[in-house]
Amino acid sequence: MTENSAAPASPSSPVDPTTTTAWTALASLRDGLEPDLRGWFATDPGRAERLTLQAGDLTVDLSKNLVTDDVLAQLVALARDVDVPRRYAAMLRGDHINVTEDRAVLHTALRRPDGAEPELVVDGQHVDDDVHEVLGRVYEFADKVRSGEWTGVTGKRVETVVNIGIGGSDLGPVMVYEALKPYVQPGLEARFVSNIDPSDVYEKTADLDPETTLFIVASKTFGTLETLTNARLARQWLWDALVANGAISDTDEARTAAVGKHFVAVSTALDKVAAFGIDPANAFGFWDWVGGRYSVDSAIGTSVAIAVGPDAFEEFLAGFHAIDEHVRTTPLDQNVPVLMGLLNVWYTNFLDAHTHAVLPYAQYLHRFPAYLQQLTMESNGKSVRWDGTPVTTETGEVFWGEPGTNGQHAFYQLIHQGTRLIPADFIAVANPARPLADATGDGGAVQPGADVHALFLANFFAQTKALAFGKTADEVRAEGTPRRSSRPACSPGTVRRRRSSPPRSRRPSWDSSSRSTSTSRSSRARSGASTRSTSGASSWARSWRSRSPRRSRATRPRSTLRTRRPRRSSRSTWSCASPDATTPDGEGAVRCSPPRTQPRSRSTA
Numbered sequence: 001m002t003e004n005s006a007a008p009a010s011p012s013s014p015v016d017p018t019t020t021t022a023w024t025a026l027a028s029l030r031d032g033l034e035p036d037l038r039g040w041f042a043t044d045p046g047r048a049e050r051l052t053l054q055a056g057d058l059t060v061d062l063s064k065n066l067v068t069d070d071v072l073a074q075l076v077a078l079a080r081d082v083d084v085p086r087r088y089a090a091m092l093r094g095d096h097i098n099v100t101e102d103r104a105v106l107h108t109a110l111r112r113p114d115g116a117e118p119e120l121v122v123d124g125q126h127v128d129d130d131v132h133e134v135l136g137r138v139y140e141f142a143d144k145v146r147s148g149e150w151t152g153v154t155g156k157r158v159e160t161v162v163n164i165g166i167g168g169s170d171l172g173p174v175m176v177y178e179a180l181k182p183y184v185q186p187g188l189e190a191r192f193v194s195n196i197d198p199s200d201v202y203e204k205t206a207d208l209d210p211e212t213t214l215f216i217v218a219s220k221t222f223g224t225l226e227t228l229t230n231a232r233l234a235r236q237w238l239w240d241a242l243v244a245n246g247a248i249s250d251t252d253e254a255r256t257a258a259v260g261k262h263f264v265a266v267s268t269a270l271d272k273v274a275a276f277g278i279d280p281a282n283a284f285g286f287w288d289w290v291g292g293r294y295s296v297d298s299a300i301g302t303s304v305a306i307a308v309g310p311d312a313f314e315e316f317l318a319g320f321h322a323i324d325e326h327v328r329t330t331p332l333d334q335n336v337p338v339l340m341g342l343l344n345v346w347y348t349n350f351l352d353a354h355t356h357a358v359l360p361y362a363q364y365l366h367r368f369p370a371y372l373q374q375l376t377m378e379s380n381g382k383s384v385r386w387d388g389t390p391v392t393t394e395t396g397e398v399f400w401g402e403p404g405t406n407g408q409h410a411f412y413q414l415i416h417q418g419t420r421l422i423p424a425d426f427i428a429v430a431n432p433a434r435p436l437a438d439a440t441g442d443g444g445a446v447q448p449g450a451d452v453h454a455l456f457l458a459n460f461f462a463q464t465k466a467l468a469f470g471k472t473a474d475e476v477r478a479e480g481t482p483r484r485s486s487r488p489a490c491s492p493g494t495v496r497r498r499r500s501s502p503p504r505s506r507r508p509s510w511d512s513s514s515r516s517t518s519t520s521r522s523s524r525a526r527s528g529a530s531t532r533s534t535s536g537a538s539s540w541a542r543s544w545r546s547r548s549p550r551r552s553r554a555t556r557p558r559s560t561l562r563t564r565r566p567r568r569s570s571r572s573t574w575s576c577a578s579p580d581a582t583t584p585d586g587e588g589a590v591r592c593s594p595p596r597t598q599p600r601s602r603s604t605a
C-alpha cells in the first residue's frame, strides 16, 4: 500500500464513498452483472492463477468470488478514492486517527521486531523500546513458570493458568491458545474464564488444585465488571481451597501472600491492579493505543506465552508482522487484506449480503470465528463516520462460522440451497500438526491406512467446488439421477424455476457464495459461488435486471434502504451439493436429489 502514503493524513472530514467515481462505476457494473463462475473460468483460463495471491505463508485464492476484473479494478479505485493508503500510513505512523479518544491506533507496533528501523517514536514515547521491555518481562515470567522456578505459595510448580478476561482480553488469548495447542508445554494447561455467569468460574476451577493454579487477570481498563467479579470469585476460591487444604492459615497475611503467588495481572491501569491486591511487580502493562480487540499480541497474550513459550510466541508475532509488511508494501491490487476488505464492501453494499461465514477446516481454529466476530463487528459496528456524520453505506456484515466438517452437518444446507447470498471464507491447513491414519478404512472408499487429513481436505475442496460451480442439469442426468422434474437442474441451490410469474423477488436469486483460498501451511478459501443451468441463469439475470429499486440501493440514503424488504417467490429447488457429501479425492462429492420440499411463496413486509 505504497501509493500516496507519504502524504500527511490531513483531511478534516472523511470522503463519502458514495460520492466517488468508483462507487458510481461499481453500481453500474453491479447492474450489468451476470454472475457465471463456470463461464468466467471457462473463458478465462488464467483466472485462478491471476486471483490467487500470496501473503506471508498464506496462499489466498480469491478467484471464486462474484467479481469480474472490472469490478476488482473499481474496488481498488475506491480504496484510492477514499484514501485508504494515506489513512493506513497515518495509522502506522501513530497519528491520532482515533479522533474520539484523541489517540494513536498502534497495534502494529506490538509486533515490530526488536531493533526495527526507523525507530517508532509517537507523542514522545519510544514505542519500540517500551514494547520490547514489556515483552521481555512477559517472557522472563513465562520462562519462570514453565521451568518451575515460579511456584505457588506452597512451593508447587504451576500446572494450570486461568486467564480471567472478557472481549479482547479473552477472545484473542483463547483463540490463539486453542490454535497453538500442539505447541503447549506438556504438564501445562490454560483455561479461560469470561462470563459473569458464576457457572463459568465454577466449572473452570472445580477440578483444579489451588496450589498449582495461577490466575491472570487480563483487563485493559481493570474496570470491567465481569472480569473484576470473576477475579474476586477466583480469589475467594483460592483462599477457601488453600485454607480447606490446610495449605495456608486462615489469616490476612497468609491470604495476601497467596494472592502474591497465584495472581498476576495484565492491564493499562496498574494503580487499579495494586488496589485489587496484586503486586505491581507481577503486573504487565500496555498502552491506551492498543484496542482491546487487537490486544492478544500485547501482554494480554501472557497466558499464551506461558503455555507455548517465548520462542513460539515470538514466531506468532513474526507472523503478524509479516502480514503487516505485506499490507504496507504491496500494491493495492495484490494486497490480500485490502482486497478481502474491498470484497466485503462489494458483497454488503452492492450484492446485498448480510452475513459472512468463516469456515475453518482446522479444529484448532475452532474459536477463530468468535474472535473475528469481535475484531470485525466491534470495529465496523458504526453508523457515524470519524467526524460524527452519518454513514451513507452499510458498514459491516455479521460474521459467523464453525469448523468444517461440523458445519456441513448443520448449516451448509442453507448456504448451498437457501435463498440468501452468503460469502464464505474457507480456511485449511496444508500440513496438519496431528496427522492420523485410518488403519482399517471402511471397506469402501476409505482405504486401509487412509490419511484422515487428506479425507478432511477432500471435504474442503469438494465444498468450495460445489459452492462455486454446482452442477448443470446435464451433469446431474449423466450421473444417473432420475428425472423427476420437467427441467431437472442441480447446482448449489442456485437452480430454481419460478412457479409464479412474473418474478417478484427484489433480491439476487443466487443463494450461495463462498470465497476460497489455500496456503502452504494454512489456506483460506474464498469461492464466489453461483452456478446455474442456462435457463436458470438467464431467468435470474432477467429478474436481476428488472430490480431497479434494488439496483439503486447502493446510492440511496440508509434510512430509505431499511424500509425495503425483499419478497420471495415460490421456487422449485433441486437438492444438491449435499452438505454431507464427501469423497476421499474431493471429486464427485456433490450428490443431487429431487426437491424435498417446495418452499411456499412468502413475503416479508
Ligand SMILES: O=P(O)(O)OC[C@H]1O[C@](O)(CO)[C@@H](O)[C@@H]1O
Pocket: 166, 167, 168, 169, 218, 219, 220, 221, 222, 223, 224, 227, 292, 293, 378
Ligand atoms: O480489557 P477490558 O478493559 O476489561 O475490556 C474488555 C472488552 O470490553 C470492551 O471494551 C467492550 O465491551 C472490549 O473492547 C474489550 O475487549
